[in-house]
């Protein structure tokens with residue numbers, strides 16, 4: 001059964017076992033050649049989650065994201081979307097599944113030689129049959145959703161780092177994705193821009209009804225927006241915690257997880 005995710009209940013992760021799995025990671029082992037990175041990963045990302053992949057430096061967070069995106073095949077195991085295997089699907093099926101994803105990379109990934117409007121238009125030009133006028137209309141709308149209405153003709157170098165991230169987000173939501181993936185979305189941003197981006201991620205998630213998966217180190221982000229998480233341990237090379245980050249910080253049986261989540265006094269008070 002799918003729980004309702006309201007603003008008052010989204011911190012309560014004890015309902016997740018009953019929720020609908022949007023992404024299922026099953027017995028996944030990740031390796032670069034003979035070098036094992038993580039093994040026996042088993043967890044679900046539920047529909048509507050803001051799901052964070054956590055862990056110390058070098059534990060394999062970005063590697064896991066690349067596996068979920070199909071950029072790397074698992075050494076073993078399966079990754080399923082809405083119950084359908086992605087890992088073992090043929091190319092046409094993988095391409096179809098990918099079309100319902102929006103992806104933003106750490107650097108933003110905007111094409112510097114193209115305007116903001118052209119960047120946002122690109123997925124529609126590649127994957128839809130929209131007319132030029134329809135594309136312009138959607139570009140304006142998506143840019144307005146991220147607070148960049150009127151910036152169509154600017155080049156990435158002409159706007160701030162925070163605005164570039166928001167423009168990348170507008171491009172990621174151009175095709176109304178079911179799932180939004182982020183690799184370190186607030187890397188390089190000051191705390192205020194970073195918290196504005198967090199708010200935007202929550203707003204967009206709610207307005208387009210997407211599931212969000214992100215790799216982040218930022219505790220303020222983790223505590224303010226994440227509904228669920230997995231912790232990858234570099235030492236044992238497997239996941240050692242799964243659940244709501246606030247609950248893990250206070251109640252995880254793993255001291256290393258509690259320490260990771262309590263590592264900075266600057267984490268915000270629990271006001272959400």
Ligand SMILES: Nc1ncnc2c1ncn2[C@@H]1O[C@H](COP(=O)(O)OP(=O)(O)OP(=O)(O)O)[C@@H](O)[C@H]1O
Nearest residue numbers: 032035037055056057058059060061062063064215
């Ligand atoms: N293409 C690659 N070939 C071989 N080893 C790699 C490759 N990419 C990453 N690694 C190694 O795999 C391990 C996991 O890397 P990954 O970038 O996934 O970790 P991470 O948890 O995202 O790290 P960080 O928090 O520092 O960004 C690291 O030891 C890294 O050096």
